[in-house]
Amino acid sequence: MTTIKLHNTMTRRKEAFVPIDPQDVRMYVCGPTVYDRAHLGNARPVIVFDVLYRLLRHVYGANHVNYVRNFTDVDDKINAKSAQTGREIGDITDETVSWFLEDMAQVGALEPNAMPRATQYIVQMVAMIEDLIARGHAYAAQGHVLFSVDSYAQYGALSGRSVDDMIAGARVEVAPYKRDPMDFVLWKPSDEATPGWESPWGRGRPGWHIECSAMAAELLGTQFDIHGGGNDLQFPHHENEIAQSRCAGHGFANVWLHNEMLQVEGKKMSKSLGNFFTVRDLLDQGVPGEVIRFVMLSTHYRKPMDWTEKKRVEAEQTLKKWFRQIGLSTATLDGSVHRGTIEAIADDLNTPEVISNLHALSNAGDFSQLRKSLYLLGLFDGQIPKWARVEGFSDAETGLIRDLLNRREIARGDRDFAKADLLRDGLLDAGVGIKDTATEPEFERLSNFDINKLDGLWGSS
RNA sequence: GGCGAGUUGGCGGAGUGGUUACGCGCCGGAUUGCAAAUCCGUGUAUGGGGGUUCGAUUCCCCCACUCGCCUCCA
Numbered sequence: 001m002t003t004i005k006l007h008n009t010m011t012r013r014k015e016a017f018v019p020i021d022p023q024d025v026r027m028y029v030c031g032p033t034v035y036d037r038a039h040l041g042n043a044r045p046v047i048v049f050d051v052l053y054r055l056l057r058h059v060y061g062a063n064h065v066n067y068v069r070n071f072t073d074v075d076d077k078i079n080a081k082s083a084q085t086g087r088e089i090g091d092i093t094d095e096t097v098s099w100f101l102e103d104m105a106q107v108g109a110l111e112p113n114a115m116p117r118a119t120q121y122i123v124q125m126v127a128m129i130e131d132l133i134a135r136g137h138a139y140a141a142q143g144h145v146l147f148s149v150d151s152y153a154q155y156g157a158l159s160g161r162s163v164d165d166m167i168a169g170a171r172v173e174v175a176p177y178k179r180d181p182m183d184f185v186l187w188k189p190s191d192e193a194t195p196g197w198e199s200p201w202g203r204g205r206p207g208w209h210i211e212c213s214a215m216a217a218e219l220l221g222t223q224f225d226i227h228g229g230g231n232d233l234q235f236p237h238h239e240n241e242i243a244q245s246r247c248a249g250h251g252f253a254n255v256w257l258h259n260e261m262l263q264v265e266g267k268k269m270s271k272s273l274g275n276f277f278t279v280r281d282l283l284d285q286g287v288p289g290e291v292i293r294f295v296m297l298s299t300h301y302r303k304p305m306d307w308t309e310k311k312r313v314e315a316e317q318t319l320k321k322w323f324r325q326i327g328l329s330t331a332t333l334d335g336s337v338h339r340g341t342i343e344a345i346a347d348d349l350n351t352p353e354v355i356s357n358l359h360a361l362s363n364a365g366d367f368s369q370l371r372k373s374l375y376l377l378g379l380f381d382g383q384i385p386k387w388a389r390v391e392g393f394s395d396a397e398t399g400l401i402r403d404l405l406n407r408r409e410i411a412r413g414d415r416d417f418a419k420a421d422l423l424r425d426g427l428l429d430a431g432v433g434i435k436d437t438a439t440e441p442e443f444e445r446l447s448n449f450d451i452n453k454l455d456g457l458w459g460s461s
Numbered sequence: 462g463g464c465g466a467g468u469u470g471g472c473g474g475a476g477u478g479g480u481u482a483c484g485c486g487c488c489g490g491a492u493u494g495c496a497a498a499u500c501c502g503u504g505u506a507u508g509g510g511g512g513u514u515c516g517a518u519u520c521c522c523c524c525a526c527u528c529g530c531c532u533c534c535a
Binding site: 012029030031032033038039041042043044045046048075076077156159160161162164208229230231232233234235236258259260261262263266268298299300302303304306308310311313314317318344350352353355356357358359360412415417420421424425428433434435436442 | 463464465466467472473474475476482483484485493494495496497498499527528529530531533534535
């Protein structure tokens with residue numbers, strides 16, 4: 001069996017992955033807060049962990065992997081959006097969830113086995129908070145419940161910080177009801193206008209971190225294999241999850257995986273820099289989902305990834321070539337995969353290495369293995385995508401083009417190259433690309449195909 | 462201020478204690494009336510300084526720089 005190696009943030013080392021139960025490999029990934037379209041940065045962890053999900057399914061069997069990714073649907077950003085637009089919170093979150101799933105499907109992400117929403121697990125969160133209070137790890141104060149960081153000696157182990165360091169750095173809001181400035185909120189009160197649930201501490205809503213601890217325990221058990229997310233979540237979110245869960249007596253996650261951030265043309269994506277865009281924006285501009293995925297996978301997940309126009313163009317070019325090549329292969333997608341591909345993915349998801357191997361397969365003319373490898377990577381679903389296919393012409397258009405090409409052949413025969421080139425350039429201008437071959441000239445429809453220009457050319461020559 | 466990651470050729474981007482993958486670009490060539498496409502081929506890199514070693518790009522230390530996080534954020 002393939003040995004998967006993963007870089008565990010907790011130990012800061014690459015380790016062989018050993019599941020708790022190979023019949024039931026369990027992974028939890030922090031999903032989005034649903035208040036707006038997913039931006040390009042949101043797509044990175046989705047794609048990275050989708051590759052891992054596919055790898056796990058390949059190694060342990062599709063029915064032996066349980067992948068959970070949550071939707072955070074209770075949050076002050078959502079409340080703000082509701083107040084600002086006058087729309088119901090439920091409408092906003094429902095719509096955003098469906099957008100998210102559509103957009104992520106476009107970049108080739110499989111849906112996880114479960115996609116719990118925080119609002120559906122309030123009961124479990126309240127129970128967990130009560131338990132933490134009973135165990136002396138949390139306390140109620142002024143309608144809030146706070147986790148006592150002081151009560152968990154290993155706090156900071158994941159991110160490599162000590163509580164003293166953090167207090168020294170102090171940019172922490174010090175609320176009067178906190179015993180310690182580092183304590184974080186498990187439950188907070190809601191006013192009339194804010195969503196809330198009845199609880200032993202009055203009407204209120206959960207703090208951000210508790211949902212993942214509660215839902216992971218409910219859906220994956222109190223100890224599971226892998227927990228993932230962006231490295232901006234490492235602190236404080238994941239640190240707090242660990243503190244809560246461990247103090248509730250849970251083993252929690254064995255392996256922690258974090259992907260690095262995304263940049264755009266060398267800079268952090270931000271609204272103020274004007275380089276902020278959503279996945280939907282790119283798709284609407286005609287950037288295929290496969291291209292987005294390819295660019296994402298061309299940088300290792302633990303390195304900052306720079307989205308550039310140049311990479312987009314290169315990716316499109318490479319994929320177009322590969323799709324044409326694998327179109328020549330009839331290999332069935334039976335789950336077998338080229339050894340080099342599987343080994344590179346299993347080596348801490350070294351997708352750049354995989355892509356390098358794919359170039360080798362392409363150059364060697366091994367289109368069957370290329371086909372299978374692209375399938376495992378999620379870049380190919382069994383159908384050559386429309387954008388990579390040579391688009392056909394109607395019969396009438398084909399006749400017209402054949403006639404023009406014929407005239408060009410005659411002109412070439414007469415060594416009237418001026419006329420021949422005029423026809424070639426005219427065809428090109430009308431959006432018909434030409435390649436001379438040993439036998440008949442080949443032609444293809446380009447994106448700027450214009451039947452009127454073609455007609456004009458036919459009439460004037 | 463604290464914590465973390467990183468610094469490889471023109472660009473992107475891996476691996477490796479001992480001939481530095483691979484892709485794009487560039488250059489040269491084949492082919493072509495010219496193009497396009499295709500094919501063949503050449504060249505170019507491990508931030509700086511120490512240390513360990515027969516030998517370091519790879520391991521260790523220091524420095525410089527870059528990026529991220531520490532505040533909602535994937």
